[in-house]
Amino acid sequence: MKAYDQMEQLKERARLGDINARKRLKRIYQMQQVRKKQKRQRILIISSLVVLIFIIYGTIQIFSSKNGDNNTPVNVTEDSSDTNAAEVTETSSEENSGNQIDLSNIEIPSWIDQQLLPVNEYSRPAIAIEKVNDIAIHYVGNPGTTAKQNRDYFSSLATTKDRSASSHFVIGLDGEIIQCIPLNEKSYATNHRNFDTISIEVCHPGEDGKFTEKTYLSLIKLTAWLCEELGLSKDNVIRHYDVTGKICPKYYVDNPDAWVKLKDDVEQYMIDNPNIQ
Ligand SMILES: [Zn+2]
Numbered sequence: 001m002k003a004y005d006q007m008e009q010l011k012e013r014a015r016l017g018d019i020n021a022r023k024r025l026k027r028i029y030q031m032q033q034v035r036k037k038q039k040r041q042r043i044l045i046i047s048s049l050v051v052l053i054f055i056i057y058g059t060i061q062i063f064s065s066k067n068g069d070n071n072t073p074v075n076v077t078e079d080s081s082d083t084n085a086a087e088v089t090e091t092s093s094e095e096n097s098g099n100q101i102d103l104s105n106i107e108i109p110s111w112i113d114q115q116l117l118p119v120n121e122y123s124r125p126a127i128a129i130e131k132v133n134d135i136a137i138h139y140v141g142n143p144g145t146t147a148k149q150n151r152d153y154f155s156s157l158a159t160t161k162d163r164s165a166s167s168h169f170v171i172g173l174d175g176e177i178i179q180c181i182p183l184n185e186k187s188y189a190t191n192h193r194n195f196d197t198i199s200i201e202v203c204h205p206g207e208d209g210k211f212t213e214k215t216y217l218s219l220i221k222l223t224a225w226l227c228e229e230l231g232l233s234k235d236n237v238i239r240h241y242d243v244t245g246k247i248c249p250k251y252y253v254d255n256p257d258a259w260v261k262l263k264d265d266v267e268q269y270m271i272d273n274p275n276i277q
Contacts, residue, residue, distance in 0.1 A: 010024060103132065104184045108179065112178075113178045115151055116182065117181060118155065123158060123166035123180075123188060128185065132183070132232070134232070134237070135226050139201070139211075139251070139252075140170070141209070146172050148172070150170045150201060154166040166199075167180060168180060168199050170203065171202045171222065175217060187199045189201065190240060190243055192243070197238075202215060202249060208251055209249055221269060223266045224273065228270060233267070
């Protein structure tokens with residue numbers, strides 16, 4: 001209020017012809033103009049800064065969202081396609097350099113009937129096995145079915161998509177051996193041990209799951225051959241039961257002595273046949 005009164009007095013004095021009052025009044029007006037100009041400049045600078053911050057923030061947002069896309073769905077697809085074909089080759093070459101066995105190079109003997117499954121997500125995912133640590137024995141659990149029927153069932157999962165199941169080998173009631181999956185690829189038989197085991201499904205005539213004589217002999221020969229090729233021993237022959245507690249292969253879970261005998265027979269076969277072909 002005081003400043004206002006002073007201004008009014010000055011104006012009055014200037015109006016009455018006071019030169020000093022006019023000069024002061026002029027200076028005051030000039031100062032007011034300068035202050036207004038400075039205020040406008042400050043507002044301009046502040047709004048420019050706000051706009052700049054928005055632009056920088058927006059750019060960061062765009063870049064980070066682009067990266068996010070790359071990290072999620074695109075890479076998932078790339079990973080799964082890698083595992084299909086590329087990884088199979090990559091890991092085999094790594095195995096060569098690491099003095100490991102090149103699983104893709106093992107020659108399959110003529111007594112094994114190769115009827116490989118079509119590559120599909122339900123029974124032959126074409127995922128590479130880097131190293132085989134054990135051989136897992138199973139029984140098909142479906143008395144009287146043939147090796148071919150079981151092999152064809154695995155193959156049909158590609159279209160029915162009922163469940164994921166398969167095995168590297170199926171041994172039939174007459175001792176015939178069908179190979180469904182290459183040794184350097186994963187099967188879907190032994191749960192969390194699929195990544196480092198070769199699986200053998202064995203047919204059986206009865207509910208008790210006991211193998212026929214011919215089936216048993218083929219199983220011993222195949223397991224012994226695998227042990228020789230993969231640098232394993234009878235201690236690396238396991239049951240599905242040993243992995244998950246599932247009653248599989250039933251007869252050899254119900255009769256532990258028969259299981260011990262089976263492993264001994266594998267060892268004996270290896271001693272008698274040091275170069276199975
Ligand atoms: Zn099993």
